[in-house]
Structure formats: structure tokens, C-alpha cells
Amino acid sequence: MDLFFRQIGKGPAMVILHGLFGSSDNWQTLGKRFSTDFHVIIPDLRNHGQSPHADEINYSLMAEDIKRLLEQLKLSSAILIGHSMGGKTAMQFALSFPQMTDRLIVVDIAPKSYPIHHEKYAENMLSLNLSSIHRREEADQALCQSISNPVIRQFLLKNLARNDHGGFRWKINLEALRKNLPSLGAEIISDHPFPKPVLFIAGGKSDYMNTSDREMIRPIFPDFKWVEFENAGHWIHADEPELFYREVINFIHG
Numbered sequence: 001m002d003l004f005f006r007q008i009g010k011g012p013a014m015v016i017l018h019g020l021f022g023s024s025d026n027w028q029t030l031g032k033r034f035s036t037d038f039h040v041i042i043p044d045l046r047n048h049g050q051s052p053h054a055d056e057i058n059y060s061l062m063a064e065d066i067k068r069l070l071e072q073l074k075l076s077s078a079i080l081i082g083h084s085m086g087g088k089t090a091m092q093f094a095l096s097f098p099q100m101t102d103r104l105i106v107v108d109i110a111p112k113s114y115p116i117h118h119e120k121y122a123e124n125m126l127s128l129n130l131s132s133i134h135r136r137e138e139a140d141q142a143l144c145q146s147i148s149n150p151v152i153r154q155f156l157l158k159n160l161a162r163n164d165h166g167g168f169r170w171k172i173n174l175e176a177l178r179k180n181l182p183s184l185g186a187e188i189i190s191d192h193p194f195p196k197p198v199l200f201i202a203g204g205k206s207d208y209m210n211t212s213d214r215e216m217i218r219p220i221f222p223d224f225k226w227v228e229f230e231n232a233g234h235w236i237h238a239d240e241p242e243l244f245y246r247e248v249i250n251f252i253h254g
Contacts, residue, residue: 004050005043009035013078017086023049047173058183059092083107110213111188122178204230
């Protein structure tokens with residue numbers, strides 16, 4: 001699949017992968033910051049943002065999509081940064097194509113299996129009658145009945161776009177994402193460990209990672225470093241952008 005992507009800067013290649021229900025838009029600010037030293041490529045993963053839709057989505061397919069993107073750009077390898085679903089995609093890419101992975105940075109996700117708790121978001125979004133919504137505020141009001149957290153609602157509503165008739169449509173493929181959520185919660189497994197350095201960044205206020213995850217990380221990514229940002233939630237790069245930037249730069253150059 002040919003993904004939509006944004007690119008900026010010059011230097012060693014750095015690919016940044018967003019999380020579930022996200023897009024390349026989520027990383028533009030930090031991407032610009034990294035672009036002073038790197039050629040930053042930020043794709044929309046399949047079924048997200050402006051990338052094509054497909055019935056299937058899993059980590060092997062998304063890793064193949066990233067390989068195709070690098071080949072299209074004539075890049076032999078890159079630094080991979082991935083958040084949440086993007087972090088699992090980055091892990092799968094590194095394990096499948098280690099020769100194309102220079103460094104790996106995984107943001108607030110472990111290679112373990114996760115319970116399916118995003119289904120309610122997909123169902124809530126699908127339940128909206130977009131033909132009766134004329135302003136984003138109306139969509140927000142409709143979602144607030146089932147999703148009380150305004151930060152999550154605004155994150156999800158970034159996926160709303162105007163259609164050709166002035167109404168709204170979902171940019172993401174909600175039906176396919178809902179159908180494939182078990183695959184997106186699945187464990188990342190490999191018989192061959194990734195030999196290069198890996199940085200795992202955990203959010204102290206997030207419940208996605210805990211210190212016991214280190215034991216399952218070690219056999220797959222033996223050369224790993226674990227860092228926890230005490231005051232950050234799941235969206236670490238948004239909660240602590242300066243700390244995140246410095247940690248990643250120090251890891252790459254270290």
C-alpha cells in the first residue's frame with residue numbers, strides 16, 4: 001500500500017508512526033523540531049488520515065507498508081519512533097527488517113497483548129448521524145454523552161473532515177478498525193531478537209506499561225533502555241515534548 005506521508009528536513013532518515021485513531025498531524029510539531037538534524041518522514045498508517053483504506057490491518061501488513069515507503073524514498077534504513085499502535089508497528093518492522101532499522105524508540109507501549117478497550121470509541125463514532133451534524137461543536141456535544149473526557153473527544157474528532165457537499169465524513173476506516181481491533185491488541189512475537197539499541201519511554205501516569213514488562217521485552221529487544229516520564233500520560237510526546245525531544249536525541253547520539 002502507498003501511504004500518505006509528510007516529510008521535512010535533511011540528514012539521517014527518521015520515521016515517526018502515530019497511534020490508533022491518530023494521524024501524521026499529531027506529530028508535526030515534534031517532527032519539525034527533529035527536522036533540524038534529520039530527514040523526518042511522518043506517514044498516515046493504513047486506514048488512518050489520508051492514507052488508503054483496506055479491509056485488513058495488522059502489524060505485519062503495516063510493517064510491509066513502511067518498508068514500501070522507505071523503498072519509494074530510496075532509503076536503505078531509518079530511525080523508527082512509534083507511539084502506541086505505531087510503537088507496535090515499529091517493533092514489528094524492526095524485527096522483520098532489522099537491516100533497515102538504525103535505532104528504535106517505542107513510546108508507551110509494550111510488545112504484550114492488550115485488552116480491546118477502543119471498541120467503544122469506534123462504536124460511538126460510528127453511531128453519530130453525520131448527515132445531521134453541521135458544526136464540529138455538534139459532533140462534540142453528541143459524543144460527550146458517551147465519552148466524558150474532552151481531551152479524548154477532541155483527539156477523536158480530528159478525524160472529521162468535510163465531504164464534497166459541505167457535510168462531514170470520517171477520514172479513518174472505522175468499520176475496518178473496529179473489525180480488526182483484536183489484531184491491533186495482539187502480542188508482538190519473534191524467534192529472532194532485534195540486536196540494535198532500543199529505547200522504551202513509559203508514561204508515569206499511563207497504565208499502558210509497567211516495570212514487569214521489562215522481562216518480556218528483554219528476550220526480543222536485549223539491548224534496550226527503559227525511561228519513565230513521571231508526569232506524562234499515554235500521549236507522552238504531547239505532555240512532555242521538551243523532555244521527550246532531549247531523551248530521544250541523547251539516545252540516538254549516545
